[in-house]
Amino acid sequence: MERDHIAELYRTWGPAIYRRCLRLLRDPEAARDATQEVFRKALGSKEKLADPDVALPFIYRVATNHCLNERRNSGRHGETELMDLDVASDHPNYPQRRLVQRVLSKFDAKTQSIAVGVLVDGMEHEEVADALGISRKTVSRKLARFLENARKYLERSAA
Amino acid sequence: MNHPSELKLERHLLDPARSGIAGHLAECERCRARLSEMEKQGEDFRRFVYPATLDKVTQPRLRPLRALWLLAPAAGLATVLLVARTGPTPDYIGTKGGPLMLTAFVALPSGPKPVAEGDRVPASASLRFKIHAAERCNLSLLSVDGEGQVSKLYAQEVRGDVALPGGVRLDGKRGPERFFAACSPAGYASVAEAARTLQGEIRQKSALPGVQGPQASLLIEKE
Numbered sequence: 001m002e003r004d005h006i007a008e009l010y011r012t013w014g015p016a017i018y019r020r021c022l023r024l025l026r027d028p029e030a031a032r033d034a035t036q037e038v039f040r041k042a043l044g045s046k047e048k049l050a051d052p053d054v055a056l057p058f059i060y061r062v063a064t065n066h067c068l069n070e071r072r073n074s075g076r077h078g079e080t081e082l083m084d085l086d087v088a089s090d091h092p093n094y095p096q097r098r099l100v101q102r103v104l105s106k107f108d109a110k111t112q113s114i115a116v117g118v119l120v121d122g123m124e125h126e127e128v129a130d131a132l133g134i135s136r137k138t139v140s141r142k143l144a145r146f147l148e149n150a151r152k153y154l155e156r157s158a159a
Numbered sequence: 160m161n162h163p164s165e166l167k168l169e170r171h172l173l174d175p176a177r178s179g180i181a182g183h184l185a186e187c188e189r190c191r192a193r194l195s196e197m198e199k200q201g202e203d204f205r206r207f208v209y210p211a212t213l214d215k216v217t218q219p220r221l222r223p224l225r226a227l228w229l230l231a232p233a234a235g236l237a238t239v240l241l242v243a244r245t246g247p248t249p250d251y252i253g254t255k256g257g258p259l260m261l262t263a264f265v266a267l268p269s270g271p272k273p274v275a276e277g278d279r280v281p282a283s284a285s286l287r288f289k290i291h292a293a294e295r296c297n298l299s300l301l302s303v304d305g306e307g308q309v310s311k312l313y314a315q316e317v318r319g320d321v322a323l324p325g326g327v328r329l330d331g332k333r334g335p336e337r338f339f340a341a342c343s344p345a346g347y348a349s350v351a352e353a354a355r356t357l358q359g360e361i362r363q364k365s366a367l368p369g370v371q372g373p374q375a376s377l378l379i380e381k382e
Contacts (some may be wrong), residue, residue, distance in 0.1 A: 003217045007213060007217055010213065010216055010217075011205075011209065013202045014171050014199035014204050014208065014209055015172075015205065016172075016173075016201075017201045018200060018201070018203075018204040018208055019197055019204075020165075021167070021308070022200055023165070025179075028203075029348075030348065032207075032208050032211070032212065033311075033348075033351075035204070035208060035212065036212045036215055036216050037311070039216050040216060049232045052173060052197065053172070056169055056170060056173065057166065060165075060166055060169070066296065073314055073346065073347070073377040075331065079374065081225060117164075119164040121164050122161075122162055122163070122164045122165070123165070123166060124164070124219065126168060127167075136370075146233060159291070
């Protein structure tokens with residue numbers, strides 16, 4: 001692929017990738033590094049970047065997976081907390097969103113992506129399913145399990 | 160009130176006429192504020208991130224090689240399988256770094272070959288890595304080339320003998336390149352920061368300054 005074409009794709013999709021990384025990593029420097037990595041990964045499926053309807057969910061998925069992985073890697077060693085995800089207090093799911101902040105790191109990667117998509121980003125189940133390339137049923141099932149186990153975890157912590 | 164998701168706001172930025180949320184935005188101050196913030200972040204990308212990172216995203220660099228290994232010609236494929244299955248011979252020492260050892264293998268037509276400090280390797284060769292960590296290690300593995308460019312290869316937790324998944328292909332440019340492995344509790348970002356301070360002086364400097372924890376490094380000369 002020619003440099004100019006890659007540069008054009010980067011100019012088009014870079015802002016969305018950067019915003020996604022900034023939202024999840026909460027640090028401009030880390031978001032800048034992650035943006036490069038995510039874009040390079042996305043270039044591996046460059047045909048998807050040609051169609052805006054496909055590209056946006058695709059880069060959302062790649063960026064979300066990459067950034068949550070970055071957070072897991074750094075959080076495991078106490079470098080950053082997983083509890084600083086931005087949640088809005090006027091959202092109807094506010095109590096569940098707070099739950100995400102507190103226990104997200106206890107769950108597997110796919111469940112983390114689903115919980116963030118629904119409870120932090122405010123996406124419909126179907127929208128999350130499309131973006132993550134999984135079935136709506138899987139979204140519902142994993143989210144229900146997340147909420148149930150998260151509450152149990154907090155109850156155990158409080159006891 | 161149900162607010163549009165982040166993805167819907169992204170769609171709106173991309174094509175306001177097709178987003179279907181214009182009505183909501185007209186009445187929702189919170190979403191307008193978020194949209195405004197997103198526009199500013201996009202502008203930050205265009206002004207600062209894009210020019211600073213464009214060269215890196217458009218130039219060939221070390222990248223995961225799983226697929227290319229599979230596409231290698233028959234002889235090369237045999238080489239890959241040999242590397243993947245057997246790794247180094249038991250008497251191979253590798254590059255020592257105290258409690259951390261880094262071993263690299265280059266896939267040559269004649270077979271996989273462990274790489275020693277300062278070895279000459281083809282500039283577009285494929286490499287695989289093996290790590291021995293005496294204790295649990297928050298591993299950061301990166302490379303620095305003669306121009307000081309830092310490339311992230313792996314950041315993962317390891318313990319014992321670990322063959323790192325996939326492999327990397329060199330960027331095709333002649334010159335030195337040094338691989339640094341570090342078990343740093345501070346994580347990849349601090350290791351990369353230390354690597355950037357080397358500014359390409361990698362023939363002389365075999366350790367990253369200021370990085371806590373065991374380190375190992377290996378210099379190659381790409382030709």
